[in-house]
Amino acid sequence: MQSKEGFTVRSELGIFRGRLSAKGRFSAEANGFRLRMKEEDGIVKAKLTSDPDRWAAAETKQRFRAASAEEAVPMVEAWLDSISELVVSSYADDAEFLETSHGRIAFYRYNTHLGTEPAIFVHGGPGGESNPANARRMKLDHPVYAYDQLGCGRSDPIPDIDSWTAADYAAELDEFIRSIGAPKVILIGASWGAGLIMSYIAGYGTGRVAALVLPSPFLNARTWEADQWANMHEFDPRLEKKMRKLISVKNYGDEFRAGMAVYDAKYLFSRKAFAEYAQAAASEPAPPVAMKLLGPSDLVCEGTLRDFDTEPALAKIDVPTLFICGDSDEVRVSTLEKYRKTVKGARMAVVPCAGHVTSLEQWDAYSESIRAFLREYGL
Numbered sequence: 001m002q003s004k005e006g007f008t009v010r011s012e013l014g015i016f017r018g019r020l021s022a023k024g025r026f027s028a029e030a031n032g033f034r035l036r037m038k039e040e041d042g043i044v045k046a047k048l049t050s051d052p053d054r055w056a057a058a059e060t061k062q063r064f065r066a067a068s069a070e071e072a073v074p075m076v077e078a079w080l081d082s083i084s085e086l087v088v089s090s091y092a093d094d095a096e097f098l099e100t101s102h103g104r105i106a107f108y109r110y111n112t113h114l115g116t117e118p119a120i121f122v123h124g125g126p127g128g129e130s131n132p133a134n135a136r137r138m139k140l141d142h143p144v145y146a147y148d149q150l151g152c153g154r155s156d157p158i159p160d161i162d163s164w165t166a167a168d169y170a171a172e173l174d175e176f177i178r179s180i181g182a183p184k185v186i187l188i189g190a191s192w193g194a195g196l197i198m199s200y201i202a203g204y205g206t207g208r209v210a211a212l213v214l215p216s217p218f219l220n221a222r223t224w225e226a227d228q229w230a231n232m233h234e235f236d237p238r239l240e241k242k243m244r245k246l247i248s249v250k251n252y253g254d255e256f257r258a259g260m261a262v263y264d265a266k267y268l269f270s271r272k273a274f275a276e277y278a279q280a281a282a283s284e285p286a287p288p289v290a291m292k293l294l295g296p297s298d299l300v301c302e303g304t305l306r307d308f309d310t311e312p313a314l315a316k317i318d319v320p321t322l323f324i325c326g327d328s329d330e331v332r333v334s335t336l337e338k339y340r341k342t343v344k345g346a347r348m349a350v351v352p353c354a355g356h357v358t359s360l361e362q363w364d365a366y367s368e369s370i371r372a373f374l375r376e377y378g379l
Contacts, residue, residue: 009035009073011080012136013048015111024069031110037069037076044072048083084136094132095154098147100175102168103156107147107176108132114143117210117379118182121146122173122189122196124218126294126305127287129153134359138367140374142186147176149196151289161292166308170199177208184210186379188370191356192218192294198310206319211379213370215324216331216356217339221294221301221308227332228299231267239263243299252296257282260297268298270328270355277360298330314342321346322373324366326354347373 007020007028014030024039032051037044044064062079066072095106108130112118119142123130130146130153138144149169151158158164173196177185187209189197194217201209218224232240239259246256261282269278286296295302321343325336327350340348349369354362 007069008141009037009076009080010139010141011077012084012133012139013080014136015114015139015141017114020069026069030113035076035080037072039069042067044069044076046072046076046079048080098176098179100150100172102159102172103150105147105150105156105172105176106130106154107145108135109143109145110136111140112143114141116142117184117186118143118145118180119186119188120144120173120177120180122187122193123149123152124189124191124193125149125152125287125290126192127152127289127291128192137363138370140371142374142379143182145176145180152287158289161289164293164304166196166199166305166310167203169196170203173197173200174204184208186211186213186374188213188215190215190217190359195219195308195310198313201316202310202313205316209319211320211322211374211377212317213322213324213373214339215358215366216326216329217323217336218331219310219314219339221306223311223335224331225299225301227335228263228267228330230332231330232263232299235263235266247300256297260299263299266355267328267330268356269361270326271353271361274355274357274361277357311339311342314339317343317346320373320377320379322370323348324351324358324369325349326351326356326358326361328353328355329358330356347376349373 007018007026009016013033016028016030016035018026018028020026026037028035034049036047042065044066047059047061049059064072064075094108097104097106119140121130121135129148132146135144135146148155150156150172185208187197194214197212198219239262243259261279264278264281265275268281293303293305323336323340323346325331325333333350336348340346351358351362351365359366
């Protein structure tokens with residue numbers, strides 16, 4: 001139930017929050033859009049206007065059969081989401097740039113009008129890039145930020161990749177957090193993103209952190225490798241033997257990629273509907289940053305991160321923490337349970353019918369796990 005004073009419409013376009021007047025009128029702004037609603041004889045009229053300074057000046061209207069603005073909210077939200085898919089995802093180029101000590105990084109920010117703790121999405125990889133569409137799609141009641149790490153996406157190349165370390169990425173994250181200017185932030189990072197966050201915790205502590213969300217975390221290179229081989233042994237011992245032999249002679253050609261496609265179809269993506277994604281993931285060469293820092297595949301950690309270990313930093317965590325994994329994840333449920341027990345009061349969610357890329361396979365369960373966790377702690 002929404003109150004007259006705290007009326008909110010949540011959509012991918014933005015979180016529109018304002019006051020609903022006694023006459024059933026509502027007006028609020030978010031991300032360069034203004035939403036107006038008006039109750040009128042069993043109809044709710046909605047009008048969306050774009051800011052000409054950020055978007056091409058445009059206006060669109062819709063009418064909804066509803067007794068009140070409150071009753072119309074789900075319909076209005078669906079309408080706004082349909083507009084977002086067409087306008088924002090297809091045409092928006094809203095990247096901004098921040099100069100850091102080692103180069104310029106690209107970032108995206110939304111719903112900065114909200115007064116809650118900002119949430120920062122830290123992407124995976126190494127060598128991946130941010131997903132601003134998912135940052136919008138989460139519909140958090142927080143300002144949200146997503147950025148491309150150096151050497152990734154639209155950010156500058158790493159100046160000296162031979163000497164680049166996880167500590168350098170942690171320093172970059174620290175600079176980004178400080179640039180936002182908020183007393184505390186929520187850090188959300190999956191896979192390598194979780195490892196980067198834990199590198200930050202190891203070096204800088206939790207003084208600027210309100211909460212942590214760590215899906216499918218890569219926190220220790222050796223733990224990660226052990227999980228992959230344990231998965232493969234349970235899944236197909238013959239495939240395990242074959243892959244070990246190929247790795248022993250550093251044969252990462254077609255035969256190796258074919259084996260990885262089989263493995264990825266079970267643990268990277270677990271549903272048959274995503275089989276093509278698994279095939280593509282196995283056939284594409286690792287990005288240069290991933291090759292240098294990690295290695296040629298998830299089975300082989302032989303890059304500069306081969307001794308990467310942030311597990312001891314788990315003991316430093318003194319803020320609300322959520323661990324997430326799929327029930328068929330590259331990160332084993334037993335490993336996640338070990339992490340949960342290490343962090344006092346931590347929560348853990350295991351998403352059914354999902355592999356490592358849980359956000360793609362089971363978006364609704366994944367995103368609601370995060371929203372429910374933040375609600376639990378009043379964030």
